Amino acid sequence: MTYDPETLAARFLGGELGRAQRWRFERHLVDCEDCWTQVQAARTGRAALESLREVAPAHTRERVRATSELSTGTPTGDTVGGRRRRWALVPITAVAAATLVAAVIGLSIAAPPPDAQLAQVVAGYYQDSSAWAPAGDRPPVTELAGLAWVGTRSTTLDGERVLGHSYARQDGTTVLVVSSGMAFAEPEGARPVPDGDWVTEVDGLTVFCTRAPVSLIVGTDPDTVTSAARALVHAGG
Amino acid sequence: MRVTRPWRADDPAEAFLRATQCAVDLVHNLARRMTGSPADAEDLVQETYLRAWRAWVAGTRPKRVEPWLATVCLNAGRDRARHTARHPELPVADPDPGRDLADVERTALDRVRVGQVEAALALLPEAQRMAVVLADVCGLTAREVAETTGCPLGTALARIHRGRLAVAALLEQGGGARHDLRPGDPGRPIPRR
Numbered sequence: 001m002t003y004d005p006e007t008l009a010a011r012f013l014g015g016e017l018g019r020a021q022r023w024r025f026e027r028h029l030v031d032c033e034d035c036w037t038q039v040q041a042a043r044t045g046r047a048a049l050e051s052l053r054e055v056a057p058a059h060t061r062e063r064v065r066a067t068s069e070l071s072t073g074t075p076t077g078d079t080v081g082g083r084r085r086r087w088a089l090v091p092i093t094a095v096a097a098a099t100l101v102a103a104v105i106g107l108s109i110a111a112p113p114p115d116a117q118l119a120q121v122v123a124g125y126y127q128d129s130s131a132w133a134p135a136g137d138r139p140p141v142t143e144l145a146g147l148a149w150v151g152t153r154s155t156t157l158d159g160e161r162v163l164g165h166s167y168a169r170q171d172g173t174t175v176l177v178v179s180s181g182m183a184f185a186e187p188e189g190a191r192p193v194p195d196g197d198w199v200t201e202v203d204g205l206t207v208f209c210t211r212a213p214v215s216l217i218v219g220t221d222p223d224t225v226t227s228a229a230r231a232l233v234h235a236g237g
Numbered sequence: 238m239r240v241t242r243p244w245r246a247d248d249p250a251e252a253f254l255r256a257t258q259c260a261v262d263l264v265h266n267l268a269r270r271m272t273g274s275p276a277d278a279e280d281l282v283q284e285t286y287l288r289a290w291r292a293w294v295a296g297t298r299p300k301r302v303e304p305w306l307a308t309v310c311l312n313a314g315r316d317r318a319r320h321t322a323r324h325p326e327l328p329v330a331d332p333d334p335g336r337d338l339a340d341v342e343r344t345a346l347d348r349v350r351v352g353q354v355e356a357a358l359a360l361l362p363e364a365q366r367m368a369v370v371l372a373d374v375c376g377l378t379a380r381e382v383a384e385t386t387g388c389p390l391g392t393a394l395a396r397i398h399r400g401r402l403a404v405a406a407l408l409e410q411g412g413g414a415r416h417d418l419r420p421g422d423p424g425r426p427i428p429r430r
Contacts, residue, residue, distance in 0.1 A: 045401030056265035
């Protein structure tokens, strides 16, 4: 390898060094102050930039879905324009047709697919959606596996009011427990689990579904989510 | 189990959504950094998906949707900027109605830190800024950044690296908060003696 701390650090952090080159560079870092400084500073910058990551709000996802669903295969319209004009992209006839179809087909297709439910639950965890409103309800248990209840919000899924109880630990770990009177749809790729119905991962979150009580336990740390789910089941909801 | 609408494999809209929905966060993050407000970002996300949908209907099937949608978003954002005859506004930490609820549990320190990082990002040259946004905010690899921006891999690596260094230096000058390394960092060096 040619000695150029900047290039080496860039390729190292970009995953562009082969296994042997990476091993040699890691050994080299121990003694080379220039390369070490480059790597550490770049990591600091990267970590700072990663803190800007956001989850798209639920209404953005809904607009994305509407974009293709209502375009009915023949999208038209000027795509350059202001926000007010954007909705004019959707042909009025398409909107009317979609409304008519929805009215005819009715409740048989009214329920959103599992992914839409999960998206709303994920938005609830990240508190990224105005669809979730603060609620005065209290959870059946205020402590779950070392997590303390900190607040409750509510939203509507499939016309059913559901509650989202937030729990937090002092180290900042948070879990959202979404409780409903109806069972949650199982998404594709979900796996069965003991003490529960199924578990899946979405947007960096673990989602654990329990049958009794009917709840989704959501969090970033799989172990914490599992512990909270088991505590919830054993507490009987 | 509640009744849900069955997926229709032969529905092109459904197929498009299933292929591209995984990249909504990526497009949202890129749009947020290319526009001045959450509302403008939302418009850009929709415009990106509309353009992508048109291409999909015309037969485009990308190998990987993330770089493809990032490219579409970049082009749409540039077109918008040209159309309005001004550069994209610098990102600011303005309130998003959808994010107000986050204030309940988000600490003031976090918001200050995010504001500092956004300010540092805004000071980078355009090419560097887009490179680090694509790599670190949107999560693309260096190769995907090169593909998306149409530059050689070495150039993309250099832009990403220099952008990170510049952000770190600006935060250091501005008294920005220190950030921990993420767990499982690939290529994390062995501890120093």
